[in-house]
Amino acid sequence: MHTLLKGIRLVVFDLDGTLVDSVPDLAAAVDGALRELGYPAAGEARVRDWVGNGSLKLMERALADALGEPPSDALLARAHEAFLDHYGRDPSSRTRLYPGVREALDGLREREMPLALVTNKPYAFIAPILDSMGLVDYFGLCLGGDSLPEKKPHPAPLWQVAAHFDVAPQACLMVGDSRHDIAAGKAAGFRTAAVPYGYNHGEPISHSRPDGVVESLSELV
Ligand SMILES: O=C(O)COP(=O)(O)O
Ligand SMILES: [Mg+2]
Known part of the structure; x- marks a missing residue:
């Protein structure tokens, strides 16, 4: 298991640019x-x-x-x-999982790690996309950009999932592709992991100083 997961009891994933190329x-x-x-x-x-x-x-x-x-x-x-x-x-006909995603989710599930999803896209699109990617069963809670009054980079959605699973923020890992994920994670008191292949307004994700960068999510497991 990756050192980023040491002491972690909840992993929260971003969707667009992290799990799927949408x-x-x-x-x-x-x-x-x-x-x-x-x-x-x-x-x-x-x-x-x-x-x-x-x-x-x-x-x-x-x-x-x-x-x-x-x-x-x-x-x-x-x-x-x-x-x-x-x-x-047509929310998903050309959308694809990134390499290593299923392996990572399966590996985390085998370790009985609770998983959640926090995306800024509207909530209504989450289920159809997860469904067509075969990912519906992995996440105990999914929040969209319109689920709460605040969205990432605000920490509120991350605090909501941490509270739902009754896990302290410092035992949560936020995994994302954009500066909004890393900023939300830091503001929430989460550990942060970034992938470099997604959408970050043309800027390297290392500029956001995540706690770690993984080239593929499979590195996590
Ligand atoms: O819809 C967006 O703007 C981004 O979605 P994400 O938070 O899953 O990357
Ligand atoms: Mg994203």
């Missing part, structure tokens, strides 16, 4: 929404840098890029509705 489906939905409103598609490469703060922020960044200025609240609301509609119709 950008192809996210980009298809962003582009579908942009086209519906008469704007050109943004494409996967740019959407990759915009993911991380939930779906409303994702569409705000996409519209700001298309318009060259921040969108009005009314336009953003329409674009967000359109995104939710497109993504809801």
